[in-house]
Amino acid sequence: MTLDQAVNCFQALGQTWRLETFRVLAQAGDLGMTAGTVADRVGLSPSQATFHLKELEHCGLCASTREGRFMRYRVVPDQVQALLGFLLNDCCRGHHSLCAPALDALQALDGPALGGEGRLSVLFVCPGNDARSVMAAALLNTLGGRRFVATSAGTQPESQVAKEVTALLGRFEHEIETDIPKPLSALDGQVFDFVFTLSSRVTESDLSEALPGGMTANWRIVDPLADAPSCEIRAAQVADAYRQLRRRIEALVALPMTELNQMTLRQRVDEIGQMTTGDGQ
16 A cells, blocks of 8 residues: 555544444445444434545445445455555554554454343344244254354344244254344344344344344355245255355364454354355345
């Protein structure tokens, strides 16, 4: 990063509302946010939020993509890393002791929000809460029960968890929270250490009550209950989704949480979300 580029970034961040806009956007991870959602989070009007987002985009700290009538904004990790590298290179000049305290302070998480007994709380979300999110929560509670406590919810919950899902989870001796899907509203604004969405149909506005304070990632998995012309195919698709989720959950449980800083953890979590996945709906 050149000196002029760094100056542009610092000027963009050198305003209270703009810095807060950047922080909120960074928390959203690869989900990104629309200007309207950023405005709600920061306490600005949509036009004010758009102005600040454009300033951040101008210096390269965020980028936008059009989705219908809306623009979605996301932080650009490479530019953020380049800015941090610029700071560290000029600050440390080879003297690790100058920057080490600040780097060491970047712990993976400040502490579990809900889990108790040192466990990290995790929320899995899909629209119906009748298949993917239920399996993901059951898997994590089984495989990572000593370190994690998981729950699930839906943005538009179905009336009942799919029978193929309950049968599969029973076969592998996983405990299921309940066979009645629950809405996000049932969580009553609880805060989670991690929030994983499993569908592109779940937006950041749907998660406004679950996101604060937690790390988010989209682990898209194709809906196993969709486009299944027969019970056999439906069961096979549920089993395939289970295998994809199990691989990701195993990778999450294996992460050395206490040894990773936030930026590295964010990267690892996003990489896990790309394991054996297509464009889930």
